[in-house]
Amino acid sequence: MATHYQSKISAKMAVAEAGFPALGSFGDLGPGEAATAEWQILGLALPDVEAMRAFRLERLREQLRARDCAAALFTDPINVRYATDSTNMQVWCSHNAVRYAFVAADGPLILFDFHGSAHLSDHLPLIDEVRAAQAVGYFFTGDGTDEAAKRFAAEIADLVKQHGGERRLAVDKLDPLGTHAIEALGVDIVDGQEVAELARVIKSPDEIRAMRCAIAAAEAGMAAMQAHLRPGLSEQALWSHLHAENIKRGGEWIETRLLASGQRTNPWFSECSSRIIEAGEIVAFDTDLIGPYGYCADISRTWLCPDGEPTGRQKSMYRITAEQIAHNADLLRPGLGFLEFADKSFALPDAYRSNRYSVILHGVGLCDEYPGIPYAEDAKDAYDGVFEADMTVCVESYVGEDGGPDGIKLEQQYLITETGAELMSTYPLDEKFLR
Numbered sequence: 001m002a003t004h005y006q007s008k009i010s011a012k013m014a015v016a017e018a019g020f021p022a023l024g025s026f027g028d029l030g031p032g033e034a035a036t037a038e039w040q041i042l043g044l045a046l047p048d049v050e051a052m053r054a055f056r057l058e059r060l061r062e063q064l065r066a067r068d069c070a071a072a073l074f075t076d077p078i079n080v081r082y083a084t085d086s087t088n089m090q091v092w093c094s095h096n097a098v099r100y101a102f103v104a105a106d107g108p109l110i111l112f113d114f115h116g117s118a119h120l121s122d123h124l125p126l127i128d129e130v131r132a133a134q135a136v137g138y139f140f141t142g143d144g145t146d147e148a149a150k151r152f153a154a155e156i157a158d159l160v161k162q163h164g165g166e167r168r169l170a171v172d173k174l175d176p177l178g179t180h181a182i183e184a185l186g187v188d189i190v191d192g193q194e195v196a197e198l199a200r201v202i203k204s205p206d207e208i209r210a211m212r213c214a215i216a217a218a219e220a221g222m223a224a225m226q227a228h229l230r231p232g233l234s235e236q237a238l239w240s241h242l243h244a245e246n247i248k249r250g251g252e253w254i255e256t257r258l259l260a261s262g263q264r265t266n267p268w269f270s271e272c273s274s275r276i277i278e279a280g281e282i283v284a285f286d287t288d289l290i291g292p293y294g295y296c297a298d299i300s301r302t303w304l305c306p307d308g309e310p311t312g313r314q315k316s317m318y319r320i321t322a323e324q325i326a327h328n329a330d331l332l333r334p335g336l337g338f339l340e341f342a343d344k345s346f347a348l349p350d351a352y353r354s355n356r357y358s359v360i361l362h363g364v365g366l367c368d369e370y371p372g373i374p375y376a377e378d379a380k381d382a383y384d385g386v387f388e389a390d391m392t393v394c395v396e397s398y399v400g401e402d403g404g405p406d407g408i409k410l411e412q413q414y415l416i417t418e419t420g421a422e423l424m425s426t427y428p429l430d431e432k433f434l435r
Contacts, residue, residue, distance in 0.1 A: 029123060031213070031250030031292040038249070039216055045209050047293060052206035053085045053126055057109065059199040064105035070164020071104040072192050073156060073171045078366050079196040081294050084111050086121040090290075091253055097137045097175060102156065107163035131155075136178045145177060153181035160187055170195045197370035201363060202390050207295070208415060211365075211392060212424060214251070214291030215413060218299060219427045221245035222287070229305055231279040235259050235272040242287060251291040255367065259285035261305070266400040266407035267355050280308040284409040288368075296364050298394045299425045300411035302433075310433050317352075317399045317408045318433035324348065324397040325412050328360055332393070332414065332421035338385045342376045348399070353377075355407065357398040364394050364413060391416045392424070408433075 030036075036046055060083055064072055074080050077090045080101045093099045093114070102110040108128035111121055118130040134152040135141060141148040160169050170192035171179070183189060203211070221242035228241055239259045246254070257271035262281040264270045277283060284302040291297050302318065304310050310318070324346040331344055345360050356375055363369040371385055371393075387393075392415050400407020413425040 031217075035213075035217070035249040035292065038220075039213050042216055044212050044216060046213070047206035047209040049085070049206070049210075049293070052204055052210065052293075053124070055204040055206065056082050056085075056199070057103070057126055059202065060103055060195065061105050063195040063199045064103070064170060067170065067190065067195065068167055069105060069170045069190065069195070070160050070167035071102055071107070071169055072195055073100060073102055073169060073174070074192060074196065075100045075174055076172045076193070076196070079172050079192075080111075082196065082200055082366055084109065084121065084124060084127055085294075086111055086113070086124055086127065087252075087294070088114055088117050088120050096135075096139065097178070098133050098135045098140070100133060102159055104159070104163040105167075110159070136175060149177040149181040152178055153185055156182055157185040157187050172196055200365045201370055202388060203365065203392055203415075204390075207365070208390070208392070210293035211295040211297075211413075213249075213293065214289070214295040215297045215299070215424055215426070217246050217249035217251050217291045218242070218287045218289045218297035219425070220249065221289070222299070222301065222427050225285075226303060229277070229283060229303060231277060231305060233277050234274050235261055235264075235277060235283075236274055238277065238283070239272045239285070242285075242289070246289050246291055249292055251289060252294060253290050255288040255290060255296075256286065258288060259283070263405055265302075265409070266404050267402075268357065268398045268400070268407060268409060277305050279305055281305045282310075282314065282406040282408070284407065286409060286411060290367065294366050296367050297413065297425075298364050298368060298411060299413055299427065300396075300409045301427065301430070302408045302410060303430055304432055314406070314408070315433050318410075318430070320349065320352070321397040321399045321408045321410045322429060322434070324360075324399075325395045325410055328395050329412065329414055329421050329423070332387060332395075332416055334387055334389045334416060334418060336387045338371055338373050338387070339379060339382065341387070342373055342379050342382065345376065348375070351401050352399045354402045355398065355400045355404075357396050359396055361393050361395050364392050368394070387416055389416055389418050393421075 077093050083101045098114045100112045110129045111127050112131050112133035121127050136149045136152050168188045168190050171189050172192035224241040224245050259272040260270040261277045261283045265284045286300040289297045327346040359372050361373045394413050396411050398409045414421040
């Protein structure tokens, strides 16, 4: 029998298929009319992307001014996206140093893009200039890499001099050759990842709207997965439905392939395989989707492959997992310290502690981000901080005995409000495990 959520989605999609343009007739940019119409039917407000871009750029500049930095040089594709909202082969550029952004605290936003790609940012008025990037990497420059690094550094140092003089340059991720070449020109480099993470931690109303759309895309994919789940299907085949539905709605990529069945669910972190799912087996997954507008939907669920009922042991584990998330979410409020949160968090029963998840909570935005909060017993070297309104976070739980036959993974996405935490992920838990 379909869940209430699945029935709701089916009804919405029937309207969509009857009245919306085909997915192939999407506009050139953005999620497209089919996706945005679907979200409006679901009651979701669409983001003002121009306001969202302006908010993000100013957040970065506020962090730069607070650290007396002339500018930032961002090479991490996530930070380049946050600063510019320009995209270009995001995953490929994550391991090829061919794209970066210069953000002056009180000056221009300059995007250095891959060869022949300047036209990709024509629609982005906050970008003051697009230049050709100087690749610094052996794949591109071979035995001329040292000279390429010097050319790269000279251009960046000149910009720092023009737009801040002796003030510092914040850099997020740069290879040693590039870093040393910039420093050799007298530029003082400081940590740009801190600048970016602390800028990204507070979300504007439009970012929150964009994230709700990303979650809706993920949950449409989850509904497709659950509808197709049956004995004899491979893990990979089941996983493909999530990716397909995300892409149809303007989503971008999947950060991980965390889906497992049966014994592969314990311990956690096995990625999906060609294993065939059998009747009555546990199937658990973590979406880790980069969805529409570039925002992350990070939700975990555990289901039972039809047909049959979960065992008493499985129900017990599921209830503990759900209780852990509910307890920890109830703690969340502005002003609560990270270490205080860890100290007051749910006490996982001893039988499951050795297989505990790596964190009990992490931030979420364009990807998993600051903060990351471990279990209290893992907090020896953990950093402190304070929750604030308009942070978005994911509360995590994994429950499985050491050496046990399977395990349960759940995760919920929340918005921290002035009074507590609002659940953003709406896909229901599996009632079979809770009754």
